[in-house]
Amino acid sequence: LPDFASVLRVVLSELQVERHVLAEEMQKVVPPALVEIERLKGKLGKREWLSHEEFKVLSRSARAVVRTGECQPYSNIALVSGVTF
Template sequence: MKKHGIINRDIAAVLAKMGHTDQLTIADCGLPIPEGVPCIDLSYTIGKPEFTEILLELLKDFQAEKVYIASEIKEENPTVYSEITQLECPIDELTHDQLKERSRQSKVIIRTGEATPYANIIVQSGVIF
């Protein structure tokens, strides 16, 4: 049994398989899941688990070189936007429609119970050397 890091076996398995520039998406409960992209659904009620809770835990166990967010989040969800801007990696902005289209390239979508607007992020894998 793992002692540290992500203990969710599905998430841990995906992280172990990720290579440089592979992407995963962390989504609110409303983001459409593209056909063919696996979904790890962590939601158990509206708002739980929170988007930022999952994002911050994932980043403790994962090397990110950049993230993609919807530009609409700045005005529509300033609280989550403020938390994302505290990350120590570059942030690229797309429109929400572009983000949804780009999520089709993700190795997995991790669905949270978050129920605030535009609380979605695509995390691109970096390397640890």
């Protein structure tokens, strides 16, 4: 399976992102995914932090979900996108 960074780069090549949402717990665990998110933050719009529980609630309203097989705790990102025109 492709890793988080590879999948995120491909998604960003096709999607105009307005903002992104991360679980607050990610700041404590600092998984490798966070390093890639920091590297790409200019393409991710404004950042929003939610608790892991709030993040799970938010994910219920997702229009699409991409699984990368990433096994590190809290290595999830919600990308919020609107119309690009």
